[in-house]
Amino acid sequence: AQSVTQLDSQVPVFEEAPVELRCNYSSSVSVYLFWYVQYPNQGLQLLLKYLSGSTLVKGINGFEAEFNKSQTSFHLRKPSVHISDTAEYFCAVSDQGFQKLVFGTGTRLLVSP
Amino acid sequence: EAQVTQNPRYLITVTGKKLTVTCSQNMNHEYMSWYRQDPGLGLRQIYYSMNVEVTDKGDVPEGYKVSRKEKRNFPLILESPSPNQTSLYFCASSLAGRSYEQYFGPGTRLTVT
Numbered sequence: 001a002q003s004v005t006q007l008d009s010q011v012p013v014f015e016e017a018p019v020e021l022r023c024n025y026s027s028s029v030s031v032y033l034f035w036y037v038q039y040p041n042q043g044l045q046l047l048l049k050y051l052s053g054s055t056l057v058k059g060i061n062g063f064e065a066e067f068n069k070s071q072t073s074f075h076l077r078k079p080s081v082h083i084s085d086t087a088e089y090f091c092a093v094s095d096q097g098f099q100k101l102v103f104g105t106g107t108r109l110l111v112s113p
Numbered sequence: 114e115a116q117v118t119q120n121p122r123y124l125i126t127v128t129g130k131k132l133t134v135t136c137s138q139n140m141n142h143e144y145m146s147w148y149r150q151d152p153g154l155g156l157r158q159i160y161y162s163m164n165v166e167v168t169d170k171g172d173v174p175e176g177y178k179v180s181r182k183e184k185r186n187f188p189l190i191l192e193s194p195s196p197n198q199t200s201l202y203f204c205a206s207s208l209a210g211r212s213y214e215q216y217f218g219p220g221t222r223l224t225v226t
Contacts, residue, residue, distance in 0.1 A: 051213075094212065
């Protein structure tokens with residue numbers, strides 16, 4: 001069975017600083033990995049996805065993530081955050097049939113001036 | 114505008130009083146799903162549907178029912194709500210075979226007293 005672990009429940013950072021949100025996965029088969037973002041009082045939206053190919057994937061709003069098979073990680077990064085990036089970020093893994101997503105517990109990113 | 118709508122957005126009810134949360138999408142998506150979001154637990158799938166009249170249990174189906182009589186609608190039914198079903202509920206939809214790219218509704222906050 002697949003699972004994802006987000007070790008950091010909350011990450012405080014100052015505006016314009018870089019940030020990395022960590023995600024580790026567990027799977028015995030090929031993995032497909034995703035990051036979703038949830039802005040306050042809203043539903044989730046897809047930020048970026050890794051299906052195959054280049055291990056560095058770029059998403060919306062300047063975010064990127066790198067798939068590292070040897071370390072079973074898919075960390076999310078942004079070189080310079082804005083106040084508007086304050087949100088909860090969820091890492092997720094899909095099965096090969098894309099029939100379901102398994103979400104991590106989420107990381108709350110708090111950007112302050 | 115492409116969207117997933119849920120009603121009601123907020124609901125306070127009492128133990129044992131049957132309720133239905135509606136979900137509707139206007140994107141002609143085959144796949145629909147219900148999640149609950151609880152602090153520290155992330156999103157957990159309750160039920161999903163691959164198409165009309167095809168539904169299956171997710172990870173936490175106990176105490177819930179669903180139906181998929183029309184492609185656009187996927188109501189969540191709590192026949193006898195209990196306080197442990199107090200949660201934030203999300204409906205989501207996607208194209209068949211692309212369940213990783215789910216479109217989420219705005220959420221329904223349910224409180225059972």
